[in-house]
Amino acid sequence: MSVQGLILDLHTFWAGRGCYLAPSYDLEVGAGTMTPDTFFRVLGSRPWKVGYVQPSRRPKDGRYAENPNRVQKHFQYQVIMKPSPAEIQDMYLGSLAAIGVELKDHDLRFDEDNWESPTIGAWGVGWQVLLDGLEITQFTYFQQCGGIDLSPVPVEITYGLDRLEMFLEQKDNIYDLDWSGDVSYRDLRFREEKEFSEYNFNAADVGGLRRMFDLFEREAARLIGRDLLLPAYDMCLKCSHTFNLLDSRGAISVTERVKMIGQIRELVNGVAEKFTAGKAAS
Amino acid sequence: MEFLLELLTEEMPASHVRSGLQQLGERLRAEIAGASVEVRKLETMGTPRRLVAVGDFGAGQPDSEQAVTGPPKAAAIAPDGSYTQAARGFARSQGIPESALVVVKTAKGEYMGFTRRAKGIPTGELLVGIVPRVLGSLSFPKMMRWGTGQLRFSRPLHGLLCLFDGKPLDLAFEGLAARDETVGHRIFAPRTIVVRTLADYMEGLRGAEVIVDPGERRQAIAGQIEAFLNPLKAKVYPDPGLLEELIYNVEHPLVVFGAFPEAFLSLPIEVLSTAMREGQKLFSVVRDRKQLPRFLGVADAVRDAKGLIRSGNERVLRARLEDARFFWDQDRKLPLAERAAGLKNVVFQEKLGSYDDKAQRLKKLAGYLCDKLGAAGLKKDIITAAGLCKADLLTEMVREFSGLQGKMGGLYARLEGYPTAVHQAVYEHYQPAGLEDEAPTSLAGAVLSAADKLDSIVGVIGLGIEVTGSSDPFGLRRNAHGVCKVILDKKLRVPFPLLLTRALAGYGDRLTLKREEVKRYCLEFFSGRMRFILEKQGFRYDLVGAALGPGLDQILDVLLRVKALDALKSSPLFEPFILMAKRINNILKDQPAGKVDPELLIEKEERELHSTFSIIRDNAAPMIARGDFGRAQSILFKIQPALNVFFDKVLVMAGEKRLRKNRLGLLQAINRTLLAIADYSQVVVEGEKAVPPVRR
Numbered sequence: 006m007s008v009q010g011l012i013l014d015l016h017t018f019w020a021g022r023g024c025y026l027a028p029s030y031d032l033e034v035g036a037g038t039m040t041p042d043t044f045f046r047v048l049g050s051r052p053w054k055v056g057y058v059q060p061s062r063r064p065k066d067g068r069y070a071e072n073p074n075r076v077q078k079h080f081q082y083q084v085i086m087k088p089s090p091a092e093i094q095d096m097y098l099g100s101l102a103a104i105g106v107e108l109k110d111h112d113l114r115f116d117e118d119n120w121e122s123p124t125i126g127a128w129g130v131g132w133q134v135l136l137d138g139l140e141i142t143q144f145t146y147f148q149q150c151g152g153i154d155l156s157p158v159p160v161e162i163t164y165g166l167d168r169l170e171m172f173l174e175q176k177d178n179i180y181d182l183d184w185s186g187d188v189s190y191r192d193l194r195f196r197e198e199k200e201f202s203e204y205n206f207n208a209a210d211v212g213g214l215r216r217m218f219d220l221f222e223r224e225a226a227r228l229i230g231r232d233l234l235l236p237a238y239d240m241c242l243k244c245s246h247t248f249n250l251l252d253s254r255g256a257i258s259v260t261e262r263v264k265m266i267g268q269i270r271e272l273v274n275g276v277a278e279k280f281t282a283g284k285a286a287s
Numbered sequence: 288m289e290f291l292l293e294l295l296t297e298e299m300p301a302s303h304v305r306s307g308l309q310q311l312g313e314r315l316r317a318e319i320a321g322a323s324v325e326v327r328k329l330e331t332m333g334t335p336r337r338l339v340a341v342g343d344f345g346a347g348q349p350d351s352e353q354a355v356t357g358p359p360k361a362a363a364i365a366p367d368g369s370y371t372q373a374a375r376g377f378a379r380s381q382g383i384p385e386s387a388l389v390v391v392k393t394a395k396g397e398y399m400g401f402t403r404r405a406k407g408i409p410t411g412e413l414l415v416g417i418v419p420r421v422l423g424s425l426s427f428p429k430m431m432r433w434g435t436g437q438l439r440f441s442r443p444l445h446g447l448l449c450l451f452d453g454k455p456l457d458l459a460f461e462g463l464a465a466r467d468e469t470v471g472h473r474i475f476a477p478r479t480i481v482v483r484t485l486a487d488y489m490e491g492l493r494g495a496e497v498i499v500d501p502g503e504r505r506q507a508i509a510g511q512i513e514a515f516l517n518p519l520k521a522k523v524y525p526d527p528g529l530l531e532e533l534i535y536n537v538e539h540p541l542v543v544f545g546a547f548p549e550a551f552l553s554l555p556i557e558v559l560s561t562a563m564r565e566g567q568k569l570f571s572v573v574r575d576r577k578q579l580p581r582f583l584g585v586a587d588a589v590r591d592a593k594g595l596i597r598s599g600n601e602r603v604l605r606a607r608l609e610d611a612r613f614f615w616d617q618d619r620k621l622p623l624a625e626r627a628a629g630l631k632n633v634v635f636q637e638k639l640g641s642y643d644d645k646a647q648r649l650k651k652l653a654g655y656l657c658d659k660l661g662a663a664g665l666k667k668d669i670i671t672a673a674g675l676c677k678a679d680l681l682t683e684m685v686r687e688f689s690g691l692q693g694k695m696g697g698l699y700a701r702l703e704g705y706p707t708a709v710h711q712a713v714y715e716h717y718q719p720a721g722l723e724d725e726a727p728t729s730l731a732g733a734v735l736s737a738a739d740k741l742d743s744i745v746g747v748i749g750l751g752i753e754v755t756g757s758s759d760p761f762g763l764r765r766n767a768h769g770v771c772k773v774i775l776d777k778k779l780r781v782p783f784p785l786l787l788t789r790a791l792a793g794y795g796d797r798l799t800l801k802r803e804e805v806k807r808y809c810l811e812f813f814s815g816r817m818r819f820i821l822e823k824q825g826f827r828y829d830l831v832g833a834a835l836g837p838g839l840d841q842i843l844d845v846l847l848r849v850k851a852l853d854a855l856k857s858s859p860l861f862e863p864f865i866l867m868a869k870r871i872n873n874i875l876k877d878q879p880a881g882k883v884d885p886e887l888l889i890e891k892e893e894r895e896l897h898s899t900f901s902i903i904r905d906n907a908a909p910m911i912a913r914g915d916f917g918r919a920q921s922i923l924f925k926i927q928p929a930l931n932v933f934f935d936k937v938l939v940m941a942g943e944k945r946l947r948k949n950r951l952g953l954l955q956a957i958n959r960t961l962l963a964i965a966d967y968s969q970v971v972v973e974g975e976k977a978v979p980p981v982r983r
Contacts, residue, residue, distance in 0.1 A: 094473075137598075
């Protein structure tokens, strides 16, 4: 049992359900939802099926590698099916069986949880899936993205890979996981978590980050003006990550937080609006 | 005949199941009874995946007979015995053969006519229209679309079972054709079950590990909990809301009993129980009011043979408690007073400023309340508490568990050695969270709670934000209920309009509306809320209206007034008194205000009324002032004989203007005293047609 084995099982399972297996996106994102393979593809009417691993950064969750559960970068397995198939819940249960969960020995619950991401103007209705009280998946019927109503409705299934593997290996410490037969999570991630925690909480240059935020924001706006929507969206992602770093440095007041999230959302909504308008025209 | 309906869905939130079932029951009943079909039984039940209605209805609408009369016999039958043009035209227009016409005797004479008989429609046919209509009318607080469809519902739909008299009905709802089958438990028995009768359905599902009846699930949970706890002489830390939710979260409840390391018992019980409740929805376990290192959870499972459900929950809880302990340790590193300085950066409401601004307003408003309540001794402590009470919004613990706001501040303040009144006030100042929640136990807590809520209400209303049927974004109703509950439960005598004035003054020029306007709106709003609260307590709506009549000078008095009315309503003196009060009210309608001049009372009866009234008024006044409306009312009853004689012998609307004005002035003086107790004109007495007021 290993993280790698888990990823392979999920890849095999979802590829078998018609998903295109996308490479992880090469920018810092807070969640798999934010990458173009989800963001742009849930807009418009074209069907889409995709599965991918996405490293997700939450600078504030760093704990200097001292907490057995929390890390500033974790791994999500993201699935999008659009339109949402009628049998998607059964399909999802099938994926759990495929990774070795004997459901009859456990308590599996679809527990109300309506996900939203104010930064990218997205929200949906669905559940957090609890397995013996552990949240292993976010299961969402997307209703809106980039401020635009979605039709057909995509379903998003986001597995927390680290948590799920801890569950499967019955381990209490994330660093005790095996990534592969020879390589442990500790080998790969321990130093990274330590150094990034120091960076996120203490070392990051606040003044520099603020200038970067402004720079990325202006660049995004400029690119939207020139209809270069994918690069513009990349700039929005950079804004978002820069904002998260400033936040973990404790540099953002509550008022400022609302304002900055609003700035990013406005840009993202602008991208989505132009993107769907262009689609309708072409 | 037996009716069975099941809408099979993906997992709905507990609140949606409950409200969906209520809507389903009410609307089915209204539609079926509305179609003149007998409803012998109609019940609803459900699980997170099933909205179910079972009923026993009549076979169909009754056949109807209607007598139809046409032209008079004399005009319908010609002298030769044949039908005239009039008779033939009538038959044609009614679509019947002439041979069906008969002579009908009526009070007005003999007419041609016939009896129209209509067959009632069978219930099964009616249901084909009713069921889709009712299902389509269900609404939920948050609705969703799915797939390529446009329907909005709580969660996606999967099946529709609909039987009447043992046969599936030929109907469909949004593309789902009604069938005679359902499916069992998602994990333990996901098989198809064919159903002909209610008994098939209940037993079939039971065999497939689904308990459809929520009452049965409740009992199962209670029974299993007792089996675990009785031997330990322990109890569940009561949480009825959680139990209600869990009942509707599972199709097959299995209680698991787990433990956590004793070291975590160093955390306060508030933190422990919140960490258990939020996320995993676990119950805390107590013995002799002390927390035990144990928990109870409700799983949707048949058994936990390998103990994996228990150990899994233990592992998750341990991680959560680890986090909670980290927050507890972190938070205590910074004293509350220093933390409070950061409130400048926390927005209370964009236009109403920061939480620091709010804290400064609260100091003044709570201080004013202390003065008015004659609790000067508490003033210093309450002002300290007002300055500290919002600081915990900046603690890690409250960021993680928002339900602990106030409580954490109180706990930290106690550890920092603040006086009892201070930390208690901070701890309790969010209470009550609603009408069902307890008001603060301490006076300091009550004062701070009322001040905090009132400050929010006048601020939000002052921005012109209105509370309508479904829209109450700032929870103003809940806040107003909190203020009323604190005042009523703690028996606080505060001049309410003055309190509003003070609360408004705290905002300076931040508000959009004029202060007088806000005040008027607030009084109206609170009046509506008091009506709601008192009617909910079971007081008659007309008595509530009467008690609200004199206004909201003292909110507490409204309750005391309605209690007095309620206690006296069965007295034999009550009804004549009400009629008399109404009579006075009618006479005075549209009359200009006047004064009574004793010199002008020329008749013996009016002089006697005047002197009786003067004595009664002087006796009642102090009782009214201290809120003893029952006794004041009893004394007022005594004015009746004198008034009766007055009305018998004295003409109020006398020809001479001076006398008339003086008599009206006397009645107005009496009316003013009556109005200080209640607006009796709103009380409905036997024989009057009552129209309940439109609710707001």
